[in-house]
Amino acid sequence: MTPAEARDLETRFEDIRRLSRDEGLDFFDTHFEIVPMDVMHEIAAYGLPTRAQHWSYGKVYNHQKIHGEMGLSRIYEIVLNNDPCYAFLLDTNSDVANLLVAAHVFGHCDFFKNNECFHGSNRNMVNEAVDHAIRIDKYIDKEGLDAVEHVMDIGFALDRHIDPKLGHSRKPYPRREVVERIVHEDDYADLFGEEKLSVERRVLGDKIPPHPERDLLWFLANYAHIEPWEKDVLEIIRKESYYFYPQFETKIMNEGWASYWHAYTMEHYPDLSPSETIDFAHLHAGVVHPGGRFQLNPYYLGYKLLVDIERRWDKMHEAGESTVTGREKLFEVRQSDNDASFISNYLTEDLAVEMKLMTYGYSDPDDSDDGDIEIKSRELDRIVKSLIASKLNYGVPKIVVSEVAGDRLYLEHVRGDLGPLDAHYAQKTLEYIHDLWKGPVELATWQDGRTVKLSIGPHGFESKTVEA
Amino acid sequence: MVVTLASTIPWDLRRRGLKDSIRHDRRIKEALKQNLKDLIAEEAIITSDGKKLVKIPIKYLDQYRFRFGDDRRREGVGQGPGQVGDVIASDPGDGPPDGMAGDQPGQEVYEAEVSLDDLTSMMLEDFALPWLEQKEQELVKTTSYRFDDLRKQGQLSNLDKRRTLVENLRRNAVTGNPRVGSISTDDLRYKVWKEHKELHSNCAVYLLMDRSGSMTTEKKYMAKSFFFWLVRFLQLKYQHVEMVFIAHDTEAKVVPEQNFFTISNSGGTKCSSAYELALDHIRKHHPKARWNSYVFHFSDGDNYSDDNEACKKLILELLEETQMVGYGEISEADDRIYGRDGRMLYGGYRMSTLHQELSALDNPRFVTVMIHQKEDVYRGLQEFLKTRPEVAV
Numbered sequence: 001m002t003p004a005e006a007r008d009l010e011t012r013f014e015d016i017r018r019l020s021r022d023e024g025l026d027f028f029d030t031h032f033e034i035v036p037m038d039v040m041h042e043i044a045a046y047g048l049p050t051r052a053q054h055w056s057y058g059k060v061y062n063h064q065k066i067h068g069e070m071g072l073s074r075i076y077e078i079v080l081n082n083d084p085c086y087a088f089l090l091d092t093n094s095d096v097a098n099l100l101v102a103a104h105v106f107g108h109c110d111f112f113k114n115n116e117c118f119h120g121s122n123r124n125m126v127n128e129a130v131d132h133a134i135r136i137d138k139y140i141d142k143e144g145l146d147a148v149e150h151v152m153d154i155g156f157a158l159d160r161h162i163d164p165k166l167g168h169s170r171k172p173y174p175r176r177e178v179v180e181r182i183v184h185e186d187d188y189a190d191l192f193g194e195e196k197l198s199v200e201r202r203v204l205g206d207k208i209p210p211h212p213e214r215d216l217l218w219f220l221a222n223y224a225h226i227e228p229w230e231k232d233v234l235e236i237i238r239k240e241s242y243y244f245y246p247q248f249e250t251k252i253m254n255e256g257w258a259s260y261w262h263a264y265t266m267e268h269y270p271d272l273s274p275s276e277t278i279d280f281a282h283l284h285a286g287v288v289h290p291g292g293r294f295q296l297n298p299y300y301l302g303y304k305l306l307v308d309i310e311r312r313w314d315k316m317h318e319a320g321e322s323t324v325t326g327r328e329k330l331f332e333v334r335q336s337d338n339d340a341s342f343i344s345n346y347l348t349e350d351l352a353v354e355m356k357l358m359t360y361g362y363s364d365p366d367d368s369d370d371g372d373i374e375i376k377s378r379e380l381d382r383i384v385k386s387l388i389a390s391k392l393n394y395g396v397p398k399i400v401v402s403e404v405a406g407d408r409l410y411l412e413h414v415r416g417d418l419g420p421l422d423a424h425y426a427q428k429t430l431e432y433i434h435d436l437w438k439g440p441v442e443l444a445t446w447q448d449g450r451t452v453k454l455s456i457g458p459h460g461f462e463s464k465t466v467e468a
Numbered sequence: 469m470v471v472t473l474a475s476t477i478p479w480d481l482r483r484r485g486l487k488d489s490i491r492h493d494r495r496i497k498e499a500l501k502q503n504l505k506d507l508i509a510e511e512a513i514i515t516s517d518g519k520k521l522v523k524i525p526i527k528y529l530d531q532y533r534f535r536f537g538d539d540r541r542r543e544g545v546g547q548g549p550g551q552v553g554d555v556i557a558s559d560p561g562d563g564p565p566d567g568m569a570g571d572q573p574g575q576e577v578y579e580a581e582v583s584l585d586d587l588t589s590m591m592l593e594d595f596a597l598p599w600l601e602q603k604e605q606e607l608v609k610t611t612s613y614r615f616d617d618l619r620k621q622g623q624l625s626n627l628d629k630r631r632t633l634v635e636n637l638r639r640n641a642v643t644g645n646p647r648v649g650s651i652s653t654d655d656l657r658y659k660v661w662k663e664h665k666e667l668h669s670n671c672a673v674y675l676l677m678d679r680s681g682s683m684t685t686e687k688k689y690m691a692k693s694f695f696f697w698l699v700r701f702l703q704l705k706y707q708h709v710e711m712v713f714i715a716h717d718t719e720a721k722v723v724p725e726q727n728f729f730t731i732s733n734s735g736g737t738k739c740s741s742a743y744e745l746a747l748d749h750i751r752k753h754h755p756k757a758r759w760n761s762y763v764f765h766f767s768d769g770d771n772y773s774d775d776n777e778a779c780k781k782l783i784l785e786l787l788e789e790t791q792m793v794g795y796g797e798i799s800e801a802d803d804r805i806y807g808r809d810g811r812m813l814y815g816g817y818r819m820s821t822l823h824q825e826l827s828a829l830d831n832p833r834f835v836t837v838m839i840h841q842k843e844d845v846y847r848g849l850q851e852f853l854k855t856r857p858e859v860a861v
Contacts, residue, residue, distance in 0.1 A: 006471055006472075007471075009471055010471040013471060030470075031470045031471075031472065032470065032471045032472065033471075033472045034471070034472065038485070041485065042484070042485035045485060046484070046485070050484075051484075053484050053487065053488050053491075054488060055488055055491040055492040055494075055495050055529075056488075056492075056529075056531055057484070057485070057488045058485065058486075058487070058488030058489035058490065058491050058492035058493075059488075059489070059492045059529060061485040061486075061488065061489050062489040062492060065485075065489075133484075145491075153531070156531060156533070157531065157532050157533040157534075158533070160533070161534070290547060291547070292546070293546050293547065293548050293556065293557075294544060294546045294557070295544075295546065296545060296546070296547060355547055356547045356548050356549060357545060357546075357547055358545070358546055358547065358548070358550070358552075359543040359544065359545055359546075360543060360544055360545075360546050360556065360557075361540075361541065361542065361543040361544070362540045362541075362559070363555060365540040365541045366540075368540065371558045371559035372555045372557075372558050372559075373555065373556060373557040373558065373559060374552075374553055374554055374555045374556060375550045375551065375552050375553065375554050375556060376543055376552065377543075377552055378552060382543070383545055386543045386544065386545045387545050396533065396534055396535065397534045397535065397536055399534050413534075418536060418542075419536045419537065419539040419542065420536070420537050420539070421534060421535070421536065421537055422534075422535050422536060422537040422538070423537065425530075425532050425533065425534065425535050426534055428530075428532035429532050429533055429534050432532065
């Protein structure tokens with residue numbers, strides 16, 4: 001692309017931007033960068049244009065490059081939640097593809113800016129990640145690549161064990177102190193003039209952690225005996241993980257919303273020639289293709305749901321059953337839902353039938369030699385449950401720090417979680433935690449209704465099943 | 469809104485993908501090193517026939533984290549026609565479809581490209597040929613080239629940049645201006661090499677292999693793996709090693725190396741034929757006064773029992789003429805034997821009559837090894853090639 005062509009593109013993007021604005025989309029200023037394929041693969045692998053080095057990104061990069069070169073996948077666009085928003089376009093995109101992508105990008109930017117899940121998300125991560133990269137590089141110079149990589153390996157193993165409710169910035173647990181406070185013995189006694197007061201003594205900070213702690217990274221960064229640089233490496237990984245969490249939580253909606261908008265905007269774009277219209281239709285069909293028999297395309301699912309919501313609310317509005325129109329309802333949804341609530345609130349029986357949704361699984365789960373897979377159900381509840389299962393708890397098992405006793409660290413795999421742990425992976429991850437904690441670490445988990453205690457200490461790893 | 473072209477962004481400052489992907493490769497090679505025992509019989513390597521680089525299929529390196537285990541009750545969401553209860557697919561054993569697998573990433577295989585020499589030296593780092601002695605004549609020379617001198621003239625490709633800069637700095641400092649700059653021809657320093665000659669003892673290795681009917685493909689494959697690494701090892705450590713390949717059933721024949729690894733089955737077994745031929749050959753071509761000879765024999769031990777006595781005698785004679793004789797017996801799980809109470813005997817494997825008789829030979833320079841599965845090949849090599857204490861011959 002020549003600079004003149006880029007200027008031409010900028011003019012057409014301006015049209016798209018105006019169209020999007022006029023329809024009510026509200027987004028940050030957006031920067032488009034047109035980059036070659038390998039840079040695209042790189043940003044896709046790292047998630048951000050510049051990020052601290054780690055071999056695992058190299059693995060993803062390698063993988064993507066191979067797939068890209070074989071033509072198995074093509075990335076048209078990457079857009080980053082930032083203010084200003086950054087969007088990267090592939091330099092081999094056709095004009096129509098670029099227009100579609102621009103319309104799609106404005107949808108994403110609007111979503112980033114207005115969806116509740118992104119409220120409080122870091123809008124300066126593109127720059128902060130550069131600072132993180134520089135800090136990591138500095139540690140590598142000083143401590144050596146192997147040492148830093150090892151701490152990063154540990155950080156990445158735990159990076160999904162954060163607590164989005166408590167957020168990124170947290171104070172340490174209260175120190176141990178005894179507080180006395182005056183309590184009203186009877187809440188309403190003062191109304192009757194018979195107020196009795198007494199003094200209650202409470203011990204604070206006696207127990208670490210005071211409540212089961214979900215944010216394993218935060219806990220280890222603050223309470224394990226580690227070097228300041230190690231703590232900083234963990235903090236960096238944790239901070240970036242908080243940045244990516246809302247995107248995990250809203251993938252289906254976000255892609256659905258962006259697809260809804262590229263479809264709408266392009267249909268109303270005045271300057272499309274007939275052949276460009278056909279190209280657009282082809283591209284659009286590719287983006288929202290249903291997916292395979294065993295895997296739904298999230299773009300498709302999100303798009304279908306939004307279109308259905310609009311249709312239903314328009315109908316209700318016409319019938320006087322709703323004060324809001326379909327479009328108004330959509331803006332409400334984009335503001336307040338995440339994937340889990342989006343699917344459970346708005347996937348209807350009718351739509352599930354129309355989309356021919358089903359759940360599937362092994363015909364005989366008890367016979368591991370039987371590989372037959374059958375349709376298990378077409379009930380809405382089961383479909384919804386299966387769809388949102390992978391959306392819970394950042395997609396990882398619920399593990400909490402339950403207690404510290406002396407130098408022993410006790411972890412617990414919450415009962416009622418989706419399923420038992422992968423034993424080999426649990427062992428390796430415990431070894432990681434032990435590397436940081438240094439004292440013995442024990443994880444209570446369960447398998448087939450019985451408690452299993454995995455522990456690691458001076459005598460190595462041990463797994464014990466406790467009879468109920 | 470801003471539209472920027474990539475050419476205006478300093479991407480070079482940002483590029484990390486290649487670097488990290490190289491790092492990933494390096495980690496894979498480290499992992500290879502730790503898993504050599506499993507790789508030793510990897511078909512892609514053994515059958516690579518002299519190719520410089522071999523591709524080893526290896527999984528992308530795992531990143532551990534807490535994750536859910538395989539749960540056959542887990543359900544996925546799909547779409548399409550059908551009644552509840554209709555079987556719509558069959559898991560061929562390589563895992564359920566993606567949607568059901570939850571957080572389990574697909575087992576993607578990655579092909580690591582490793583040079584065979586690297587792999588061999590990793591594999592055989594700690595091995596040596598035991599009881600190698602200095603013989604009087606025909607000392608084998610190894611020549612190596614080392615860059616260990618500097619000159620003012622030379623080829624530009626051999627320019628020693630560091631020393632050149634130091635010289636330049638020194639010259640500038642003399643003029644009272646200690647900095648790097650205005651490099652002149654006088655500053656240039658070139659690396660030059662010298663030849664180093666090292667003397668090695670003469671070495672001849674006899675590789676004997678049973679190719680009788682009872683040597684199944686699987687067994688031959690294990691013997692092949694063993695010999696393959698042995699040959700690689702010898703070629704790596706010594707520039708001039710003579711190798712003699714003898715294949716036998718009831719009769720023995722000296723065969724060229726290529727044929728040795730591709731020979732086919734036939735007939736019964738008479739091990740003494742091979743020993744006899746080897747003995748003859750050694751006396752004729754590699755007399756003890758001048759050569760360190762080693763004999764390795766692989767068989768499944770399925771020998772004519774009236775031949776065992778002859779074998780024993782020949783091995784004693786061979787020991788007189790050589791530094792070491794090795795006997796490797798390959799038996800598969802099918803050859804397991806059980807006692808009356810149903811328990812496996814002799815650690816589960818039967819020792820052939822030949823092996824039993826040979827084990828009775830009490831000579832530290834005669835080594836026997838049992839191999840049951842591919843993983844044992846490495847142990848066998850260790851046994852044969854471990855550095856031994858000096859023993860008077």
